[in-house]
Amino acid sequence: MIRAFNASLKKVNKPSPHNQDYVTKATFKFLLIYLRLYYELWIDFDKIDVDDERRISEKEFINGSHILTEGWHLKIEDSKATFKTLLQKYNAKNFLTFTDFCDYVISERLKQHANLDSHDSFWWFIWLFFIMVRLNI
Numbered sequence: 001m002i003r004a005f006n007a008s009l010k011k012v013n014k015p016s017p018h019n020q021d022y023v024t025k026a027t028f029k030f031l032l033i034y035l036r037l038y039y040e041l042w043i044d045f046d047k048i049d050v051d052d053e054r055r056i057s058e059k060e061f062i063n064g065s066h067i068l069t070e071g072w073h074l075k076i077e078d079s080k081a082t083f084k085t086l087l088q089k090y091n092a093k094n095f096l097t098f099t100d101f102c103d104y105v106i107s108e109r110l111k112q113h114a115n116l117d118s119h120d121s122f123w124w125f126i127w128l129f130f131i132m133v134r135l136n137i
Helices: 001-009 025-048 060-072 077-090 096-112 121-135
Strands: none
Touching: 001 025, 025 060, 060 077, 060 096, 077 096
């Protein structure tokens, strides 16, 4: 929840004395968007993390990669190689954290935005939203 709140704060351009402590009218819609996104990410992270350590091992990633390919439409040709690449990218030793997982899924999803189904309007909105965030629009 704090990730969603902090992400929504980055979208507000109007300084307010209450922005950092409370959900304001300006941050509310962004908070809802981020809450949905992080909730969906958490559900899939939890499905992959079968031993409930709140981190994903190589074995769990390989066994759960179908969740990423089917649910998030990510292209993973070699799960083992992808996991090793992610460990290097996030300076991790043997496990991926939820933060790493979110960054990976969101960034890969943005890279593959052209492959979204036409009925997948939620993801078109998220894609546009994250482009706006990255460009500080």
